[in-house]
Amino acid sequence: MxxxxxxxxxxxxxxxxxxxxxxxxxxEGSVFLFDCGEGTQMQMMKYGISPQKVKAIFISHMHGDHVIGLAGLLRSMALNARKEEISIFIPKGYEGGIRALISFDKAMFGYKINVIGIPHRVSKLLDGKDFAISSFPLKHTLPSSGFAFREKDRRRFVKSKYEKYKIKGTDFSRISKTGKLKIDGRTIALKDVTEVVKGKAIIYASDTRPSKATAKASSNASLLIHESSYMSSEKDLAAERMHSTAAEAAEVARESGVEMLVLTHISARYKDAKPMEKEAQEIFPGAKVANDGDVISL
Ligand SMILES: [Zn+2]
Ligand SMILES: [Zn+2]
Incomplete structure (x- = not known):
């Protein structure tokens, strides 16, 4: 899950x-963080996310609101005796800035910190056994990356199928490993007794103008988390500052065929997010504006 x-x-x-x-x-017990604004470690405590389980941190771009929290979070990990290495991804060219932010006071870290540059094109960043995390370019005032967390498709045994072939006990692990099995002189392929379960995909796009790259990355994804700094009443400001309005984010979601849209990066000027949510829902029904502490299980 x-x-x-x-x-x-x-x-x-x-x-x-x-x-x-x-x-x-x-x-499965691993945490991946996307952006790390000031106060992230406090929010993790508040909402029950263990810093020691963080395997990698993906920073969209080098604006302070997305990155300043790294300095505190990484220090707390060190003070809590972290030993496991961690990887921090940042658009290429800003690796030095990240290292400076981490080590400005010459703090001692008892674990390895890998700072990795992200190319400004679609790139695979992390390839796990059952999932992969990749990046895609966004459109902002400085190089900015969106991220796609994709589970790999897997096969699930189907009772009506495997009963027909009399598969039982250790047969399951054998056919999973080798892809085929011989029973009573008959060869059974893994696909004869299983079905494909599509992996889920989560797309994170902040900060950015609406873009084709985001729509493409979000194609048939389960969830698109898109920035929505402004409402359409401020659309000129959104264009000038290279952000998106709720309506623009909703257009991207509609174009991509994503299942769910959640808006974030809400400007402090909007005390009540309901009108913004409504603006997005007119284009993409079911769109939501995220609140701190919201949880979505997929
Ligand atoms: Zn920004
Ligand atoms: Zn921002």
Missing amino acids: LRVTFLGTSGATPTKSRSLPSVSIER
Whole structure:
């Protein structure tokens, strides 16, 4: 199961109810963080995300609201005796800035910190056994990356099929490993007794103008988390500052055929997010504006 927790849903500046950008995705005991705004470690405590389980942190771009939380989070991990290495991904060219932020006071870290540059094109960043995380380019005032967390498709045994072939006991692990099995002189292929379960995909796009690259990455995904700094009443400002309106984010979701749209990176000017949610729902029914602490299980 994939568990998505919205740790911070504001943009640029925090408010009383919204912390700065960060989203966690948990899968089988591992945590992956997407952006790490100021206060992320406090939000993790509040919402029960263990810093020691974080395997990698993906930073969309080098604006302070997305990155300043790294300095504190990495220090707390060290003070809590972390030994396991961690990888931090940042658009290429900003690796030095990240290293400077991490080590400005010459803090001692008892674990290895890998800082890895992300090319400004679709790239695979992490390839796990059952899932992969890749990046795609966004359109912002400086190089910015979107991220796609994709589970791989897997095969599931179907009772009506395997009973027909009299598969039982250790046969299951054998056919899973080798892809075929011989029973009573008859060869059975894995596909004869299983069905494909499509992997789930979560797309994170912040900060950005609406883009074809996001729509393409989100094609048939389960969840698109898209920035929505403004409403359409501020669309000129959104264009000038290279952000998106709720309507623009909803257009991207509609174009991509994604199942679910959640808006985040909400400007502090909107005290009530309901009108923004409504604006998006007119284009993409079911769209939601995220609040800090919201959890989505997929
Ligand atoms: Zn931002
Ligand atoms: Zn930005």
